[in-house]
Amino acid sequence: MTDTALTFGLQGLHCASCVGRAEAALTALPGAQDVRVNLADHSARVSGVAAVDAARALDRAGYPAEVRQAELHIPAMSCASCVGRIEAAAQAVPGVLRAEARLPTKSLIVETLGDDTELRLALKSAGYPADAAQEQAEHSDETQIMFRKFVLAAVLTLPVFIIEMGGHIFPPLHHWVARTIGTTNSHLFQLIMTAIVLAGPGAAFFRRGVPNLLKARPDMDALVALGAGAAFGFSAFSVLAPGILPPAGVYFEAAAVIVTLILMGRWLEARAKGRTGDAVRRLLGLQPDTAERVRDGQIDTVPLSTIVAGDVLRVRPGGRVPVDGEVVNGHSHIDESMLTGEPVPVLKQPGDTVTGGTLTTTGTLLLRATHVGEDTVLARITSLTRDAQAARLPVEALVNRITAWFVPAVLSVAVIAFVAWWTLVGLAPAVVAAVSVLIIACPCAMGLATPMSVMVGTGRAAELGVLFHKGDALQRVQDARVVAFDKTGTLTIGKPQVHDIAVADEQEKAVVLRAAAGVESLSEHPIAQAIVAAAEKAPTDVSGFAAVLGAGASATVDGQAVVVGNMEMLEQSGISASKALSTQASAWADTGATIVHVGVDGHHVAAISVRDTIRAGAADAVAALKAQGRAVAMISGDTQAAARHVADQLQIDTVVAGVKPDQKVDALQDLRTAHGPVAYVGDGLNDAPALASADVGLAVNGATDAAIEAADVVLMSPEPGAVLRALHISAATLRNIWQNLGWAFVYNTALIPVAAGVLVPLGGPQLSPALAALAMALSSVFVVTNALRLRSKGGM
Structure with a gap:
């Protein structure tokens, strides 16, 4: 329930009585206040009730609220924790009916009553400012942005890494730096270069992470900001205020390398994620930009957007069918694999329907457009695929529960590791342990595990004809x-076909079937059409056609009196039933077949079994x-x-x-x-x-x-x-999801104690902050790459 007033449009308001009924529906809601319905601008205003309750009440009253759907781009969405916070912030806004955050596309789908001004303010306040989806296209490509940031960070980090770590690996380098540059100047140089890395390419981590940390909503960016910031702050304090802290090394290279490696991971991730939308892009690419329109005997190449239902179009061999239509002339084998997943081309002739995006292989077709634009099958496939790619699977509820406590738990482990190392060993090792824990435990891979597999799996499914x-x-x-x-x-197949024919002595099946087809060629009944289709060629010398509803028909075919129908039809025509044919017909009828009897010149000459075909x-x-x-x-x-x-x-x-x-x-x-x-x-x-x-x-x-x-x-x-x-697609996708989840959870969780230094007293290793950053980045890249395997036959 909310005290904030909701103002929104209404449908179906026509008179003062409508206004009264709509107001009554809203007033009846518990807590409803200040209810007003305006006939002039077809709007409603109410406070004290939830938007969902108001919408339901108006639906029941027959005056549905105008629900607006919008897609907002959320650049700051980076992990599963962000998803939950964004949805919570959106759903807390009065007027929001539904909010669904989609991590792979960094977008938020919302349904609202009224405009989304308050929603945008709420998202900005929560630390996730939103852009409209149409504005997203104006932004630079995310992959290129991340690549430029990574390259700049790498260029700035490389000399810091060489000076500090190179001296440990190759002692003569350390002595040369101390002799020529000086240790103090070397540390000041590293401080400046690292500060540029953090304030430049790495600024986004602090810009998004610090506010969320202050609001007690730590996310992945908060962990990176904490880790890199702690390493830099400790080192800077040691250099600028020597003597205050116990003697210890500096860790500028750790702070710089952390940011650089995570930016590398984000770039690789963005590059791989760009390929997850290939299925939809390929579907959209199947539709040509132009079509050949036939009008008044002239053929003009026109933009596809100008085609309307009823236009006659020409499609030449090797061309793609531009829109859904019906063949009016010509024939061609059409490759419909993009539609059905079946590789064998299908013959299309006059009267057959064709689908936009399919590929002609032989012959030229003239077709009449029946569905264009968003009404085509291809448009519907694309829409369904996009919706499916953003779907939430039940298994994601488990992920959300884990990530809800995962980040706070990691912060606790980092604090414990810091206190334990500081107490038992010293300050410098404590900083290293805490920073390593913060970096290795970022839950990015867990948040990507399910949606990436769903995006790739459903996209591949669409290509195989499964939506x-x-x-x-x-x-x-x-x-x-x-x-x-x-x-x-x-x-x-849902269409009757002739399955068998029994004929009297001395009769030929083909001759009898041809005579029956002559009568049935003048009927539109599905069974009649099945008999005509079974005959090689129906005779044209047909006269005196007469149909008896529910019984059959008769006519003179090539000078012979032919009766086609049920047994009652034959009896009414004075034809005696053949015992042998009746026995055979009875056996067919016991299997559910429809029996058609044929009489010629007063004699029962055949029984035809018509049934659907498996x-x-x-x-x-x-x-x-x-x-x-x-x-x-x-x-x-x-x-x-x-x-x-x-x-x-x-x-x-x-x-x-x-x-x-x-x-x-x-x-x-x-x-x-x-x-x-x-x-x-x-x-x-x-x-x-x-x-x-x-x-x-x-x-x-x-x-x-x-x-x-x-x-x-x-x-x-x-x-x-x-x-x-x-x-099969379902099984492969779910298997891929569990592989991703298993990897992300086990990998991150298993490395937390290693990063904290639990194995050090036992003679084991401890991850440095730089290695922790690399391990975390590669974890996300692995998840995305594993999901992309679904695009191949081996992965699917």
């Missing part, structure tokens, strides 16, 4: 113990799922006979048939009770409830908008094998 519509499905799909398929359009690879997909230890089920609204016939061929044991959409949900609950988490694979409007209620829903290629919206995962390939691809 994680809801990001956490990347983890949930792996938990599924049973995979339930819809039958029609999922395990089968998709290629369906049996292999089912077998592979079983081999993984998952149960496989089929849920269908089709008849028990039709469903059982398909299930038997695919060796699916659990079959639920003849169910309505809401009954599919009940069937999923039964499967969940028997086996555990359920994944449901479907494509139709009637599958939407089941897709939404499953633990994870997968919508296949060609799915309706309702099915895609309800699904967690969208499979761009219609083949059942795409389900296996989704499971």
